[in-house]
Amino acid sequence: MSKPVRIVIVGGGIAGIVLATKLGDTLGRAGKAQVTLIDRSPTHIWKPMLHTIAAGTRDVQQQQVIFLAHASEHGYAYEPGEMLGLDRERRRVQLGAITMPDGTMVLEPREVGYDVLVLALGSRANDFGVPGVKTHCHFIDSQKQAEIFNEALRARAFRSVARDEALRVAIVGGGATGVELAAELSRLLEVASAYGDASVRERLQLTLLESGPRILGAFPPAISASSQQQLEMIGFTVKTGTRVTEACPGGFVHDDGALAQADLMVWAAGVKAAEFLSGIGGLETTRANQIVVGPTLQSTRDDHIFALGDCSSLTPAGAERALAPTAQVATQQAEYLARHLPGWLAGKPLPDFAFRDFGALVSLSDYDAFGTLGRFGFFRGGFIRGRVAQLSHAMLYRRHQQSLHGLRKATLLWTAERINGWVQPKIRLA
Template sequence: MSQPVRIVIAGGGIAGILLATKLGDQLGRSGRAAVTLIDSSPTHIWKPMLHTIAAGTRDVQQQQVVYLAHAREHGLTYLPGEVRGLDRERRRVELGEVRTPEGAVILDSRTVEYDVLVMSLGSRANDFGMPGVKAHCHFIDSQKQAENFNVVLRNHILRSVAKDEALRVAVVGAGATGVELSAELSRLLEIGSRYGDPSMRSRLSLTLLEAGPRVLPAFPPQISDSSQQQLERIGFRVMTSTQVSSADARGFHHKGSLVEADLMVWAAGVKAPDFMSNLAGLATNRSSQLIVDTTLQTTRDDHVFAIGDCASLTPEGHERPLPPTAQVATQQAEHLARHLPRWLEGKPLPEFVFRDFGSLVSLSDYNAFGTLGHLGFFKGGIIRGRAAQLGHAWLYRRHQHALHGFGKATLLWTAEQINGLVQPKVRLT
């Protein structure tokens, strides 16, 4: 009896967990394939939500998906571990040691064999080798980093209140992550004022620094202008065309000036994990992303696919690769889930075609903005306010529905609403 095809998905972010879920339901349950999902974290969080976890305005326990339980429900296997390398000749993924927070080894280095490998390891901010950034700045690229930031943030707030001094925060990078995190910090302290010091919000002194000429450079200028005006109305200082040269314990340096800060966040740039640079001879770009063709296969190995932020695909007729967004990752995972089973049967893979449904950015409860993309009756239009906020919330509910189905996703939403009525609005401990 022939062994089932071994499909290994490295990375459980938006694209990875969605693909694993769909392939597990289609192929894993029936035994047609052995679907394995690898991730270094035991839980999945929808990445566009990380800024709310960092600020403490959402309950992380309620939002996370436990890989082990999810795998059991959807006909796949979850393996904990951090991908460190690849042996394409033997078709093996190399995993590093798994350690406790204290450093004790739980699992030794291992290899996992595959017939088909899908790399979906996501991305992280790019410090571009800037002096002092790694040593002094926080990154918000994973659940662990977001939770660690929240602990430090609450300690700084406590000190600010106890010593009656300002809380100086500086964020580099005015893309969606930097802008949304900044707004969420303001909301956190507004809500926090209800539980203690009424002047807590007024203590926040936040500076947002952007190397480019405007905030939210991926959005139309109209949205950039409106978002900057909203941030300034909240009381933030927005510094565009400001190239940071270094960071130290005092803050960020630029052109001989210093932006002083007690808490610094780096949210600029995008790159794949460093080890992926020229991974096993596969073609990569300067950001360590794997270069793929229109079938989402890497250009030098048909049995290695890449989707989501760790992949670079330049569609025919386009000058630039697709952006590293949740929308692109979701569509690529859905495309591969639909066509990979047929490819395993010897049928050709169709080309992936990205459909731009627009983009949304939410400035917490203050405002939201979005574009309607290049499809539909109102193509190219701009929405704002409540409509954009509902659209932003709907994207997350759609992700939950894709992972859990209508019934469970509805129960999760209901539980979240009930929890919001009986629990504090922000994380206090």
């Protein structure tokens, strides 16, 4: 009797957990494959939601998926650990040691063998080597980082009230993360005003800095203009065409020498994969450390290594640039591989991956939302805004929940969230 194929998925973000769930439900439960998901975090959070966790407008306990429990329900195994290296000849993933916060060793460095490896390690903001960014700025690329920022935010808000001073926040990066975080911070303090100091929202002085000619550069100009107008209406300063040259304890220095003063600084600009992926195992990578893949999502130098989502770079035939690192791309790639990998393991050829652009959405908390309908559908190429766009944005997350838990459990989770919203505070207060 042949041994089950060892499928190792590294990274429990959107692409990784969707793929592990679907392969576990099919190949794993049938005993045809041993599916293992490796991630350094014990929980999964839908990445487009991280700005709400950072602001404290969503309950992280309700939104997180615990890998260990989810794995037992869906036929795959969860292996805690952080990938540090790759031995392609021996087909082994090298993991770092696991330690306690005080440095106590829990697990020594170890290796995990594979027959098929899927890299789904996501991405992070790119500091572009700007001095002081790593020292003085918060990043919102993971659940841990979002929670650290939220703790700092609550402490600064408390200090602002106690000392009767402004709460100055500066965000670099006018993409969806920076724009949505800015709006969410305004909403947070509006709600917080009902729990104490009624003037706490008025203390917020927020500056959004973008090096490009407009915010939301990936969206049509009309959406960029409308979003900037909304942010300015709620009292924020938006500076486009502004390159940051340094982050210092008091704020961001512009290329013209001016200083955007801030008590809290967030860096949400640029996208790159983890540093250790650069040239890992002799694989072809981009300047942003992404694994270069072909039309079947296999790496260009090893057919047994796939890469999905933000850590991969796929340029479709006839296209001038690679697919954007978005949740939509990651989800479609995971669904494609879950559908076709079993056949490939049985000797069938893999069809080319075809991305379908269903549009893009940006939500400015409860203030407004904007979106494009993409190239498919009856209203392709159109624009939506307001409640329709907000509902569409919310449905993206519900669809993700359904892909992980099925319709019944996803509905129960939504119901529980609604009930908790009625009986619990609307924001994180402690």
